[in-house]
Amino acid sequence: MFGDAIVTSAGDQYSIQVSPGHDADEVDHHGTGEIGPTGRPYREVPDPRPLDRHGPATVIAVCNQKGGVGKTTSTINLGAALAEYGRRVLLVDLDPQGALSAGLGVPHHELEQTVYNLLVPPQVATDEVLMRTRVDGLDLLPSNIDLSAAEIQLVTEVGREQSLARALHPVLDRYDVVLIDCQPSLGLLTVNALACADTVLIPMECEYFSLRGLALLTDTINKVRDRLNPRLDLGGILVTMFDARTLHSREVMARVVEVFGDAVYDTVISRTVRFPETSVAGEPITSWAPRSAGAKAYRALAREVIARNVKGA
Numbered sequence: 549m550f551g552d553a554i555v556t557s558a559g560d561q562y563s564i565q566v567s568p569g570h571d572a573d574e575v576d577h578h579g580t581g582e583i584g585p586t587g588r589p590y591r592e593v594p595d596p597r598p599l600d601r602h603g604p605a606t607v608i609a610v611c612n613q614k615g616g617v618g619k620t621t622s623t624i625n626l627g628a629a630l631a632e633y634g635r636r637v638l639l640v641d642l643d644p645q646g647a648l649s650a651g652l653g654v655p656h657h658e659l660e661q662t663v664y665n666l667l668v669p670p671q672v673a674t675d676e677v678l679m680r681t682r683v684d685g686l687d688l689l690p691s692n693i694d695l696s697a698a699e700i701q702l703v704t705e706v707g708r709e710q711s712l713a714r715a716l717h718p719v720l721d722r723y724d725v726v727l728i729d730c731q732p733s734l735g736l737l738t739v740n741a742l743a744c745a746d747t748v749l750i751p752m753e754c755e756y757f758s759l760r761g762l763a764l765l766t767d768t769i770n771k772v773r774d775r776l777n778p779r780l781d782l783g784g785i786l787v788t789m790f791d792a793r794t795l796h797s798r799e800v801m802a803r804v805v806e807v808f809g810d811a812v813y814d815t816v817i818s819r820t821v822r823f824p825e826t827s828v829a830g831e832p833i834t835s836w837a838p839r840s841a842g843a844k845a846y847r848a849l850a851r852e853v854i855a856r857n858v859k860g861a
């Protein structure tokens with residue numbers, strides 16, 4: 549397997565460990581008061597409490613109109629980490645590329661019923677599209693290229709922005725969290741995700757040019773809140789593909805924190821080849837490399853999301 553360069557921060561000193569691919573021993577930093585990669589002390593995050601019943605779900609749209617920033621990777625791995633904490637999770641693939649479905653090992657090209665059939669008449673029942681994944685507690689509404697036609701077909705429908713909300717409504721009581729993996733655009737499919745979401749998680753690649761698109765994205769979120777969904781809030785910005793060794797990464801991070809403040813999650817996802825590996829393997833990093841730094845980071849994010857974004861935690 550590939551080697552894995554993992555960057556850990558200890559106080560203001562950065563050290564690089566190179567592991568053969570498995571155990572990067574990292575502790576959970578939340579609440580230690582230690583300075584994290586965001587340049588701030590880690591905030592207190594309580595341990596998720598065990599649940600004795602499930603639902604109604606908090607709906608989180610994973611959204612950024614830029615491609616390749618870690619939306620799909622974050623949807624799969626945050627979803628799997630939330631499931632490890634005993635949450636019932638539904639993942640919705642809202643990208644016609646179907647990368648979320650493929651990343652969970654689903655042969656999506658061959659599927660007869662997908663999210664497309666939930667959105668465009670004659671609609672089928674949501675349960676007919678719903679699939680279990682290999683991860684306990686993690687279900688999926690898959691997509692494939694059929695979905696690319698939905699955007700055009702929906703234009704003439706009444707209530708076209710609420711089509712996904714209507715499809716999700718019957719199953720929300722069964723889940724604690726619904727994560728919607730959006731396509732890299734701010735078109736009608738993404739508006740459908742924002743129209744039914746409680747909160748938006750924005751993965752952002754730690755690159756200078758990524759900052760520019762965020763203004764347009766927050767503008768869209770504000771418009772959807774005003775016109776379609778008053779309860780929508782900006783859940784948080786997740787910095788991905790961070791490399792603590794480069795000045796560039798640290799400068800971009802400082803700027804993101806300056807602009808978005810507390811909205812930036814303390815958890816930061818480092819750049820590592822283990823993520824591309826997991827897409828090939830068709831499973832989340834939490835089961836593919838459970839002790840890797842990447843798996844631990846998504847577990848730390850899951851705890852932050854439960855504490856900050858999930859109704860009734």
Ligand SMILES: Nc1ncnc2c1ncn2[C@@H]1O[C@H](COP(=O)(O)OP(=O)(O)O)[C@@H](O)[C@H]1O
Binds near residue numbers: 647823
């Ligand atoms: N933290 C990371 N470090 C390195 N590569 C990553 C990381 N997160 C995602 N990737 C890889 O980058 C590519 C784009 O990620 P993806 O999650 O598909 O982005 P998006 O859904 O925003 O287009 C994929 O090949 C994925 O495996």
Ligand SMILES: [Mg+2]
Binds near residue numbers: 619620621729730
């Ligand atoms: Mg994607």
